[in-house]
Amino acid sequence: MRASAAGGYSSPGAIYPNTAGFKGSAETGREAAEAINAKLGPLQSLVLRKLRERGPYGLTPEECAELAGLGRVSLQPRFSELKAKGLIADSGKRRVNSSSRKRAVVWVIRDLAPEQKGVEI
Structure with missing residues (x-):
């Protein structure tokens, strides 16, 4: 390991x-x-494509899974991988997931993320 x-x-x-x-x-x-x-690779590409389609509005992992017609369990980890690759970033927004009623991070393509003073995204 x-x-x-x-x-x-x-x-x-x-x-x-x-x-x-x-x-x-x-x-x-x-x-x-x-x-x-x-x-x-195909799942990461799917997430990137869905995020590009949504532009600055972005997506939570649950919203992305619903749009793609896939289970959240298959897509949510792809957001962490894409963040680690520097391809997506936290938009600073939060939306409530329909399944849990809890707030979730709204992700966007990195170029659309707000600049954070003193912090590299």
């Missing part, structure tokens, strides 16, 4: 965020990460 800067792990020979990561030492997380790796 290889520790990532994001606090998770990658399988041997794999480097997060170019491959799916996992947290903890349970083999189920590692197995799930390895299983999704074949679909990782």
Whole structure:
């Protein structure tokens, strides 16, 4: 296992965020990460495409999953990977998820993110 800067792990020979990561030492997380790796590129591209379509309005992971017709569990980790790659950023906005009624980060393509004084996004 290889520790990532994001606090998770990658399988041997794999480097997060170019491959799916996992947290903890349970083999189920590692197995799930390895299983999704074949679909990782297309899923990351899907998230980027949906974010570009929404422009500055952005998307929460739940909204993206609903638009794509996929489960949130498949797409939410892609947001962390794309953030780690520097391709997307927190818009500074929050919206309530319909499933939980809790506030969620609204993500945008990095070029559309607000500049934060003294902080690199």
